[in-house]
Amino acid sequence: MPLVNNKVGDDCTLGTDKALVDGKAQVDSLIKVVACYRHLASCVGGCTDSLQLRDELRQTREKALKLSVSICNHLTSHLRNKSLPEGQRKEMELLWVAFSSSLELLHVDMCKVFNISDIFSLANTDALVQTGLQGGGSEVAARALSLPDLNLAPNPTLPAGLESQERSTMEQEISQMDHMIDDMEMKVNVMRWMVESHGSQHAEVLSSSDSASLALLSVDEEQPGHQPPCQRSHIHVLVLLFAVVLVAATLSVCIIFFT
Amino acid sequence: MTIRNPLRDHGQRYRPRIACLKKAEKVLLEMQDLKTGVKSQPQRLVITTIPHAITGEDIIAWLADRFQVDTQEARSFGSMLVALGYIYPLQDHKRLVIKPDASLYRFQTPYFWPTQQWPVEDTDYAIYLAKRNIRKKGILEVHEQEHYNHLHKWMNHKWDFIVMQAKEQYRAAKERKKPDRVVFDCQERAYWVVHRPPPGTVSAMDYGLDRLIDPNADEAKTPDFYARIMIFTQQSIMRPRVKSSVSLGAVVKYCATYNNHDPFLSKCLPSNPWLTDDVTYWTLNMPYVEIPTKMRVERWTFSFAELLSDPRGRNDFRLFLKKEFSGENLAFWEGCEDLKWGEAATMREKAEHIYKTFLARGAPRWINIDGKTMEITVKGLKHPHRYVLDAAQTHIYMLMKKDSYGRYQKSPVFKETVKKAICPEEHHFTDAQLEQNAKKRRPSLSPIILRQMEQEQKAKMAANVDITQLCRFTTPVPHLAVYSGITDFPSANASPSLPFLAHSPACPSPISVALDSTSASERRVEAGEGEGEGNPAAQAPAGGNVSKSRMALSLHRLLKRGCTPATLFASLSPKCHSAAGTSSHIQPISPDQPSQALPRRIGNFFQIKVDIPPECRIYPIESEDEDEENRAASRGGVGAKEIICPWESLTPQNGTG
Numbered sequence: 001m002p003l004v005n006n007k008v009g010d011d012c013t014l015g016t017d018k019a020l021v022d023g024k025a026q027v028d029s030l031i032k033v034v035a036c037y038r039h040l041a042s043c044v045g046g047c048t049d050s051l052q053l054r055d056e057l058r059q060t061r062e063k064a065l066k067l068s069v070s071i072c073n074h075l076t077s078h079l080r081n082k083s084l085p086e087g088q089r090k091e092m093e094l095l096w097v098a099f100s101s102s103l104e105l106l107h108v109d110m111c112k113v114f115n116i117s118d119i120f121s122l123a124n125t126d127a128l129v130q131t132g133l134q135g136g137g138s139e140v141a142a143r144a145l146s147l148p149d150l151n152l153a154p155n156p157t158l159p160a161g162l163e164s165q166e167r168s169t170m171e172q173e174i175s176q177m178d179h180m181i182d183d184m185e186m187k188v189n190v191m192r193w194m195v196e197s198h199g200s201q202h203a204e205v206l207s208s209s210d211s212a213s214l215a216l217l218s219v220d221e222e223q224p225g226h227q228p229p230c231q232r233s234h235i236h237v238l239v240l241l242f243a244v245v246l247v248a249a250t251l252s253v254c255i256i257f258f259t
Numbered sequence: 260m261t262i263r264n265p266l267r268d269h270g271q272r273y274r275p276r277i278a279c280l281k282k283a284e285k286v287l288l289e290m291q292d293l294k295t296g297v298k299s300q301p302q303r304l305v306i307t308t309i310p311h312a313i314t315g316e317d318i319i320a321w322l323a324d325r326f327q328v329d330t331q332e333a334r335s336f337g338s339m340l341v342a343l344g345y346i347y348p349l350q351d352h353k354r355l356v357i358k359p360d361a362s363l364y365r366f367q368t369p370y371f372w373p374t375q376q377w378p379v380e381d382t383d384y385a386i387y388l389a390k391r392n393i394r395k396k397g398i399l400e401v402h403e404q405e406h407y408n409h410l411h412k413w414m415n416h417k418w419d420f421i422v423m424q425a426k427e428q429y430r431a432a433k434e435r436k437k438p439d440r441v442v443f444d445c446q447e448r449a450y451w452v453v454h455r456p457p458p459g460t461v462s463a464m465d466y467g468l469d470r471l472i473d474p475n476a477d478e479a480k481t482p483d484f485y486a487r488i489m490i491f492t493q494q495s496i497m498r499p500r501v502k503s504s505v506s507l508g509a510v511v512k513y514c515a516t517y518n519n520h521d522p523f524l525s526k527c528l529p530s531n532p533w534l535t536d537d538v539t540y541w542t543l544n545m546p547y548v549e550i551p552t553k554m555r556v557e558r559w560t561f562s563f564a565e566l567l568s569d570p571r572g573r574n575d576f577r578l579f580l581k582k583e584f585s586g587e588n589l590a591f592w593e594g595c596e597d598l599k600w601g602e603a604a605t606m607r608e609k610a611e612h613i614y615k616t617f618l619a620r621g622a623p624r625w626i627n628i629d630g631k632t633m634e635i636t637v638k639g640l641k642h643p644h645r646y647v648l649d650a651a652q653t654h655i656y657m658l659m660k661k662d663s664y665g666r667y668q669k670s671p672v673f674k675e676t677v678k679k680a681i682c683p684e685e686h687h688f689t690d691a692q693l694e695q696n697a698k699k700r701r702p703s704l705s706p707i708i709l710r711q712m713e714q715e716q717k718a719k720m721a722a723n724v725d726i727t728q729l730c731r732f733t734t735p736v737p738h739l740a741v742y743s744g745i746t747d748f749p750s751a752n753a754s755p756s757l758p759f760l761a762h763s764p765a766c767p768s769p770i771s772v773a774l775d776s777t778s779a780s781e782r783r784v785e786a787g788e789g790e791g792e793g794n795p796a797a798q799a800p801a802g803g804n805v806s807k808s809r810m811a812l813s814l815h816r817l818l819k820r821g822c823t824p825a826t827l828f829a830s831l832s833p834k835c836h837s838a839a840g841t842s843s844h845i846q847p848i849s850p851d852q853p854s855q856a857l858p859r860r861i862g863n864f865f866q867i868k869v870d871i872p873p874e875c876r877i878y879p880i881e882s883e884d885e886d887e888e889n890r891a892a893s894r895g896g897v898g899a900k901e902i903i904c905p906w907e908s909l910t911p912q913n914g915t916g
Contacts, residue, residue: 130293133443135438193416
């Protein structure tokens with residue numbers, strides 16, 4: 001991420017520096033929330049779909065919307081400010097692009113959830129697809145909402161009106177997003193082709209503590225018949241090592257014996 | 260954000276309706292039912308077990324049971340479900356087929372279903388690839404790497420976002436429990452195998468072109484929308500209607516006629532190459548094969564169009580017409596086809612050539628069309644286009660169909676062909692032989708070679724064409740321009756003997772010299788029976804470009820010499836028994852040329868319905884100055900030596916070239 005280098009500046013630039021940092025932080029958290037929402041959305045319609053999941057979805061959605069409204073206002077006001085210096089403007093535009101892309105992703109996910117919950121109503125749990133998932137998305141939701149622990153009391157009963165109410169809320173939220181997106185495009189003209197990103201093509205590799213799941217994935221592929229060859233190679237190595245040790249031992253014995 | 264300006268947005272980005280998806284979804288919902296669906300079992304991995312895995316054989320058995328089909332079809336159906344992305348394989352994830360053994364599959368989560376209204380976004384793909392790259396560098400395959408680079412170039416403005424989103428998704432995934440993480444990874448991977456298949460694989464999501472409008476969106480009820488509906492209904496009312504008994508009768512007749520000839524509905528003799536990998540059928544049915552098969556010959560009797568569309572049939576018909584001395588009809592028809600389907604660059608020359616060869620007065624292979632059609636055609640040739648000869652072509656086609664076709668079917672040529680036609684034995688291959696055949700598969704001839712063969716054929720035919728339909732008063736001459744297409748103008752030595760040709764003692768027939776060098780027209784020698792003068796034939800190879808000035812010069816010379824005017828007969832070569840009546844030769848000579856060869860049958864042939872002044876030119880597309888020149892030259896009353904286009908007389912007055 002670009003460092004804010006302007007240490008010297010008048011109030012205006014200082015203000016916008018701070019605004020930049022602020023905006024950056026907000027956009028980052030929006031991206032995080034959108035990512036978590038996607039994970040949660042992928043569970044909808046599957047066997048782990050439940051009221052709790054829907055609730056989590058709703059909460060995540062609300063947070064995302066709140067964030068996006070505030071970022072929208074923030075960025076719009078700054079970008080419409082004609083007296084913004086060039087470097088700052090570029091940074092703002094980058095943020096703007098990131099923001100609008102996250103909004104798009106969120107919009108698509110919301111539409112998908114809306115449609116899937118149409119088909120898979122929670123009242124009929126038999127119809128939920130057996131996808132192989134076991135756990136819910138609580139941890140992901142917790143991450144999204146930045147809460148250390150998500151302790152929701154699951155709602156045992158399913159009031160008949162809840163689903164339709166939820167649906168109408170979703171519809172409203174989706175249309176609200178639509179309007180926001182349209183508004184954004186109207187108010188601020190950011191030319192996408194002029195925006196250059198900072199990052200390199202290949203992001204640095206994150207910690208490889210996830211190699212276990214990678215291994216799981218690859219083992220997944222192989223037939224069980226693959227196991228013996230691996231073990232056989234292990235045995236070969238061991239035998240070789242043993243032979244070397246043996247040779248070393250006999251040599252040392254010989255030396256001792258003959259000296 | 261995708262830049263969308265609804266007014267000027269002509270990008271096609273909506274997927275067309277793929278109707279099978281909804282049906283596949285229904286089937287899938289039934290399949291995954293715990294009680295009545297496919298039996299699931301847990302998948303045992305190294306450190307964990309994941310439930311809801313199903314085996315391939317179970318899927319196939321369930322499908323066969325549910326839809327009451329045999330296992331082969333159930334297997335294809337299952338493979339289709341996998342190819343569409345509703346079920347994904349756990350082992351060998353890149354091959355989207357159902358294996359009828361204990362290999363494991365799992366149902367895809369609805370979020371990743373390939374349903375209609377959610378297009379597959381490149382942004383998501385970029386995020387997915389970035390995620391995989393983050394997790395372990397170098398894990399991307401070659402085609403994925405290429406996509407990644409491409410996306411990096413095109414989505415550069417949001418690359419920061421993509422990388423950040425990839426990281427966040429990765430971190431969010433880590434929050435989940437391990438088995439769930441594995442499942443989600445498998446799901447996502449399967450989704451992208453379906454929607455971004457490796458190159459060279461056949462993808463079930465290959466749906467063709469994208470649509471301009473969203474087929475799932477409701478259409479806005481604007482005035483335009485209603486106007487469109489109104490136009491559609493009006494046209495529906497005006498559409499000509501046929502009684503269903505008539506149309507159904509036609510369908511039934513067609514089916515009954517072609518039933519035995521359809522390779523799907525009945526046996527294909529000797530064997531269907533697609534099934535048995537044995538190409539005898541194709542070699543026996545090559546376009547220009549010597550001995551056709553019985554089925555092929557039978558098809559020629561179904562309709563005239565069938566006969567003409569089969570190259571071998573057309574050859575046979577041409578042979579028959581040659582014997583009947585009416586080959587110019589077919590040649591004209593072929594010329595028109597050539598004009599219609601040929602290149603635009605050579606269209607003018609082709610049209611001109613056809614006119615000179617077939618349509619003009621005094622043309623060597625004059626065809627017989629009625630005056631009205633001739634008028635239309637000649638008028639159209641002023642500004643030639645592809646379909647200018649359409650009317651004449653249709654006329655000739657109907658003539659051939661009504662007249663010659665019937666006689667052809669009773670002719671000895673056809674009977675001979677029928678007798679010689681072969682009927683191959685059916686093959687009965689054993690399994691081992693089928694495998695052998697499969698191993699011996701070779702690619703067929705390249706289209707380039709086929710085209711060369713075709714052109715050789717054409718050239719051979721052109722060389723062989725014998726304009727023997729000269730009347731008994733004309734002598735066949737070499738250098739007869741045959742209509743054989745604009746590309747080859749062979750000085751085809753069609754007819755051998757020119758008994759009267761070489762005797763041009765004093766006047767070596769400057770016309771012939773002139774005409775030889777030009778491509779103005781073709782002449783026939785008017786060597787009357789009584790003429791001992793030995794008027795040499797004045798021939799000219801047809802086609803090509805005329806050097807008019809030379810023509811004019813030679814004409815002038817001729818006039819000066821005043822010799823052998825009798826040579827200047829642009830005579831005709833009608834078929835002797837054509838409807839035009841007696842064949843005669845044209846005598847477009849001006850009256851002040853007293854030659855004994857003044858034909859007995861002057862121009863009754865050409866005083867047909869075409870009322871064109873005799874001293875006209877024939878070149879339909881000419882330049883003005885050449886006209887002037889020629890006109891001046893011919894004002895000496897020589898008259899048209901070449902076949903001239905009738906409207907050219909207007910050109911000087913019109914002032915248009």
